[in-house]
Amino acid sequence: MSSESMPIAGAGNLPGAARRVWLETLHEWLITVDHKKLGLMYIGYALFFLVVGGIEATIIRIQLAVPHAHFVSPEVFNRMFTMHGTTMIFFVAMPVLFGFANYLVPLMIGARDMAFPRLNAFSFWMTAFGGLLLYFSFLGGDGLYGAGSAPDVGWWAYAPLTSKAFSRGHSTDYWTVSLLASGFGTIGTAVNLVATILSMRCRGMTLGKMPLLAWLNLVMSGMLLFTITPLTAAQIMLMVDRYLDGHFFDTHAGGSAAIWMHFFWIFGHPEVYVLIIPCFAFVSEIVPVFSRKPIFGYPVMVAATVAIGGVSMSVWAHHMYTIGMTSYENAFFVLTTLAVGVPTGIKIFNWLGTMWGGKIRYAPPMMFCLGFLFQFLIAGLTGIMLGSAPFDWQLGNSYFVVAHFHYVIVGGILFALFAAFYYWYPKMTGRMLNDTLGKWHFWVFLIGFHLTFDFMHIPGLLGMPRRIYTYEPGRGWAIWNMIATIGVAFQIAGILIFVFNLVHSYFRGRVAGDDPWDAWTLEWATSSPPAACNFAVLPEVRSRRPLWDLKHPEDPDWKYE
Amino acid sequence: MTIPQTLPSSPWTLPSRGRVGMFCFIAAEASIFTIFVVAYLFYLGKSVSGPTPREVLELPIFSSVCLLSSSLTIHLAVEFLRKGKSGAFRAAWGLTLLLGAIFLAATGLEWRRLIVEKGLTISTNLFGTTYYSLVGLHASHVTGGLIGLAVVMVLALAGKVRPEHSGPVDVLSLYWHFVDAVWVVVFTVVYVIGR
Amino acid sequence: MGRSWGRGGAKAFAVLSAPLCLGQGTSPRPGNIFAPASTPAEMIYGVSVFVLVITGIIFLAVFGLLVYAAVKYRRREGDDAREPAQVYGSDQLELAWTVIPVIIVLVLFIASARVIHQVQDADMPAGTVQVTVIGHQFWWEFRYPKLGIITANELHVPLSGTQNPRPTLLKLLSADTDHSFWVPRLAGKTDLIPNHPNEMWIDPRIEGMFLGQCAQYCGVQHAKMLLRVYVDTPEKFDEWVAAQKRPAAAAPPAGESAAAGRRLFETTACVACHRVAGTRAFGRVGPDLTHLMSRATLASGAAENTPADLRQWIEKPDSIKPGSLMPAMNLSAKELDEVTAYLLTLH
Ligand code: HEA
Ligand code: HEA
Numbered sequence A: 001m002s003s004e005s006m007p008i009a010g011a012g013n014l015p016g017a018a019r020r021v022w023l024e025t026l027h028e029w030l031i032t033v034d035h036k037k038l039g040l041m042y043i044g045y046a047l048f049f050l051v052v053g054g055i056e057a058t059i060i061r062i063q064l065a066v067p068h069a070h071f072v073s074p075e076v077f078n079r080m081f082t083m084h085g086t087t088m089i090f091f092v093a094m095p096v097l098f099g100f101a102n103y104l105v106p107l108m109i110g111a112r113d114m115a116f117p118r119l120n121a122f123s124f125w126m127t128a129f130g131g132l133l134l135y136f137s138f139l140g141g142d143g144l145y146g147a148g149s150a151p152d153v154g155w156w157a158y159a160p161l162t163s164k165a166f167s168r169g170h171s172t173d174y175w176t177v178s179l180l181a182s183g184f185g186t187i188g189t190a191v192n193l194v195a196t197i198l199s200m201r202c203r204g205m206t207l208g209k210m211p212l213l214a215w216l217n218l219v220m221s222g223m224l225l226f227t228i229t230p231l232t233a234a235q236i237m238l239m240v241d242r243y244l245d246g247h248f249f250d251t252h253a254g255g256s257a258a259i260w261m262h263f264f265w266i267f268g269h270p271e272v273y274v275l276i277i278p279c280f281a282f283v284s285e286i287v288p289v290f291s292r293k294p295i296f297g298y299p300v301m302v303a304a305t306v307a308i309g310g311v312s313m314s315v316w317a318h319h320m321y322t323i324g325m326t327s328y329e330n331a332f333f334v335l336t337t338l339a340v341g342v343p344t345g346i347k348i349f350n351w352l353g354t355m356w357g358g359k360i361r362y363a364p365p366m367m368f369c370l371g372f373l374f375q376f377l378i379a380g381l382t383g384i385m386l387g388s389a390p391f392d393w394q395l396g397n398s399y400f401v402v403a404h405f406h407y408v409i410v411g412g413i414l415f416a417l418f419a420a421f422y423y424w425y426p427k428m429t430g431r432m433l434n435d436t437l438g439k440w441h442f443w444v445f446l447i448g449f450h451l452t453f454d455f456m457h458i459p460g461l462l463g464m465p466r467r468i469y470t471y472e473p474g475r476g477w478a479i480w481n482m483i484a485t486i487g488v489a490f491q492i493a494g495i496l497i498f499v500f501n502l503v504h505s506y507f508r509g510r511v512a513g514d515d516p517w518d519a520w521t522l523e524w525a526t527s528s529p530p531a532a533c534n535f536a537v538l539p540e541v542r543s544r545r546p547l548w549d550l551k552h553p554e555d556p557d558w559k560y561e
Numbered sequence B: 001m002t003i004p005q006t007l008p009s010s011p012w013t014l015p016s017r018g019r020v021g022m023f024c025f026i027a028a029e030a031s032i033f034t035i036f037v038v039a040y041l042f043y044l045g046k047s048v049s050g051p052t053p054r055e056v057l058e059l060p061i062f063s064s065v066c067l068l069s070s071s072l073t074i075h076l077a078v079e080f081l082r083k084g085k086s087g088a089f090r091a092a093w094g095l096t097l098l099l100g101a102i103f104l105a106a107t108g109l110e111w112r113r114l115i116v117e118k119g120l121t122i123s124t125n126l127f128g129t130t131y132y133s134l135v136g137l138h139a140s141h142v143t144g145g146l147i148g149l150a151v152v153m154v155l156a157l158a159g160k161v162r163p164e165h166s167g168p169v170d171v172l173s174l175y176w177h178f179v180d181a182v183w184v185v186v187f188t189v190v191y192v193i194g195r
Numbered sequence C: 001m002g003r004s005w006g007r008g009g010a011k012a013f014a015v016l017s018a019p020l021c022l023g024q025g026t027s028p029r030p031g032n033i034f035a036p037a038s039t040p041a042e043m044i045y046g047v048s049v050f051v052l053v054i055t056g057i058i059f060l061a062v063f064g065l066l067v068y069a070a071v072k073y074r075r076r077e078g079d080d081a082r083e084p085a086q087v088y089g090s091d092q093l094e095l096a097w098t099v100i101p102v103i104i105v106l107v108l109f110i111a112s113a114r115v116i117h118q119v120q121d122a123d124m125p126a127g128t129v130q131v132t133v134i135g136h137q138f139w140w141e142f143r144y145p146k147l148g149i150i151t152a153n154e155l156h157v158p159l160s161g162t163q164n165p166r167p168t169l170l171k172l173l174s175a176d177t178d179h180s181f182w183v184p185r186l187a188g189k190t191d192l193i194p195n196h197p198n199e200m201w202i203d204p205r206i207e208g209m210f211l212g213q214c215a216q217y218c219g220v221q222h223a224k225m226l227l228r229v230y231v232d233t234p235e236k237f238d239e240w241v242a243a244q245k246r247p248a249a250a251a252p253p254a255g256e257s258a259a260a261g262r263r264l265f266e267t268t269a270c271v272a273c274h275r276v277a278g279t280r281a282f283g284r285v286g287p288d289l290t291h292l293m294s295r296a297t298l299a300s301g302a303a304e305n306t307p308a309d310l311r312q313w314i315e316k317p318d319s320i321k322p323g324s325l326m327p328a329m330n331l332s333a334k335e336l337d338e339v340t341a342y343l344l345t346l347h
């Protein structure tokens, strides 16, 4: 466990070792505490749930394609969007980002593992267990036909809909317990990442010389410590209400429904930045390499991230502009919400500055990054519209919001993730993802994304609320919904190409070598895939781009930093 | 390609991961408690039926003194361990354990009194719900801490805790200090402001 | 009201949105938030256009720069392998793109805060119509405390002229879970939360019917918790009020079938949930049926108020609104005819 006592050479993955039976391999993966294996498990787990959540989304979209459709019943529809939202946020976005963080952070800071490898395994299994619990709910009822007794309270589970009176049976209990369990896992991961980044860096890597990815994950983990915990606390309260007849959210006993909203969004808003910050991290690593320039304004990037982390803790009530807060409260939250746009803008401009004057190479990672930049810009600006409380009185809880957040989440997070896949897959497997398939994936998914989510803004402006299983004709909504549904077909095709590429390239891909992108950070200094101990000899760095220094001894970075 | 390891030029020290981890954990715990405290304060006086805190709560002075002094004893214990005085370490550590146990027992008695004599349970009213949740959350942390302390105690009695283990022991003591500090907040909120 | 910038912005916006036909469309887009018909909606419209214009400009500027950089600085054929100049940052530039956004944010904040204040802290003139709106799973109850009227699902309010404004103040309550009152052309939405009374106001300037619906997820049939607001001229409104005040019993049902229906209605569980003023029915679980026939729709807009739909509704509510809280009563065909006949007399 401790780094000093590791053997020198990368003895872990040596070929020629006797072929092991698959059972042994399975056993090895089940008991592993290696950050790379755990990282890959997180990623695989999240990809599985992406397909599950995507199928749920497809059901939603088919039902909404035309007015008065009868594809699913209202009960099933409500379960679908609840499960879709919960799955996508907690069992796709979080795990996949933790997976990348797990895999990359120790490599990029020149460490041999996370600070607490066992805690790391524990966190993964808690998260995995949480997802299983959530889906076990399907079996708790009448089976798949009636969609079991899956939760149907929406992913924010507003009180008092979650009380025993309105939510009989155990679906809400499954929801609560599942998020509680995965929440503990998340806290573990956050503690682990902070400890790793603060205590495990290789010689010479001061905080100011860390790769941005490490910095951003540090901020993300720090935020998690303060934001996932309110959710945990609120879930405990909900359980007290449901199991012990407590009254936290019991409006008949003087309890408040609004306090749940506050607790949920004190978690929920920072959560969305928890999801986007690691994506900023991917972009901040990939754009420089493909523009052949260092990141523009490193210190400001760090400061902006910290600012986003800090300010975003005070904006939660912009999800609650319609609950009847006083005008002062509303105005306060408008100010803080809009203020987040400033550091976020700084980031966009700094990426622009990085590209400016470079020699941009359009391989798939960079293409996805560019998609991210354009789409995140639009998504952020629709966020600003929502942030203006009066505008939100109209837009809130409408399809405009659905469009806004899918623009950030699919157009931003998913695109950045795809970029990360194309960029680091060679490191993880030793083989390149296929370029041509990557370009097909990019264009097909891009078209699908824009068909679905561009046109989704419009029914929102025309008064279409979200979370409705059907709607009346004659409102002007039908055509836009139809287009949005058609877009999903393209998205499915795109993701199928991607999955095919992942599998195909694993066996047939071009062998990557250690450093296929001619990059600059430490993970490219070790073999692909890295040996169990990561580095045969622990590295020492003198600048933010150690491999640049190595490749350009005549003009090393440390002279300027 | 490998990065050549140059000669160790400058000293390179980083904070201990145990301490960093524990501080993070404490930060997370603190924000869980914050939410419960906020809920408690928010619901003060909002119960639609009795009993009220004023009617039933009594100040737990003795047990609070016990718990707070255990912070001192655990601090001393760690110091003793560091200096290699294992006998004194065991005594101070055992005392900490005892003081914590007294606190827990007192909480148990208090709850018994409230439930049996005053008829206040977690489902009686909002006050009951928030009171048992907040105090119970704290008590469960005391319990967790006591289990940790007890494990170290057993190891110490077996002679397995030596000065070089003062790092992990110190980290555990951080947790215990936190549990005590939270009690100061809970005490103020429940028994001073809330009464 | 922010007309000064609202107007200029509105023009710019009309140009921008022309291809999407978002303009002041009438019937095909009954929920268009850009076709306000009441002061709160209009104020919101004003600030919305302002925000749209500002964000539109930001979008064009940043989008343009991104495209420029992406195209101009791409690697070209036959490029030498040399690395470009390594630039680490620029203090002036970074300062510039911090300060300019800060200013934009402040401007947007002030514009928003103004409208927040104007909408939320407005004083209501004397003569304001007061309505208590109670959200139920999955229908709306409207009570006019001063007028002594109780009705459901279709709200009637008077036209509010510019000369003699007569706004309507809505007190929002909930009987069960959260709901949200949203009629886009009249005002933004405000939630109905149990144990948390809220208020909002409207002062419609156009006569006619405005559509809206529940905008906060409230359970199975959240989708069919539709909402209609009828804006009547003062005379028509007064007529409506007078008609609603009349108890039903004043006119005993003519015809045998209807009389039998009434007996049936009053001896079945219907009375436990429904009220018909002047009879023994005073339940509060379901909508007030005293003047059911004055409404154009049934069950919160789930069906037209026609005899056939009414009969079907009583026979099997789930066939029209699956998951609604009204149970099927298992009445025989004859009984159904009779109850329907009775309900048809409730004008
Ligand atoms: C990763 C996820 C993510 C991100 C990054 C964001 C970013 C932002 N979001 Fe979004 N949001 C969600 C995910 C996200 N959101 C989700 C999931 C929901 C719905 C949850 C639910 O209800 O189910 C939601 C809902 C939501 C609401 C509530 C709507 C409602 O329900 O009524 C609001 C309201 O203020 C809002 C605002 C914002 C703002 C202001 C930003 C800002 O951070 C954007 C900042 C970026 C920019 C502004 C662009 C770049 C900046 C410049 C080019 C500089 C110049 C610009 C200015 C000076 C303005 N979001
Ligand atoms: C990480 C977050 C995330 C992601 C990635 C997505 C992705 C998608 N979402 Fe999701 N969505 C949410 C988070 C997310 N969503 C949240 C939080 C809510 C709110 C829930 C609530 O209100 O409580 C929501 C709500 C939501 C709604 C509103 C429901 C409602 O209010 O009634 C809709 C409607 O169109 C929708 C659609 C989609 C679509 C089409 C995709 C697509 O991008 C998905 C594309 C992916 C796939 C399609 C998978 C690929 C599948 C295969 C390769 C296998 C083959 C597939 C089939 C055979 C079908 N989402």
Ligand code: CUA
Residues within 6 Å of the ligand: C135, C136, C138, C178, C179, C180, C214, C215, C216, C217, C218, C219, C221, C222, C223, C225
């Ligand atoms: Cu009522 Cu949704």
Ligand SMILES: [Cu+2]
Residues within 6 Å of the ligand: A268, A269, A272, A316, A318, A319
């Ligand atoms: Cu938010």
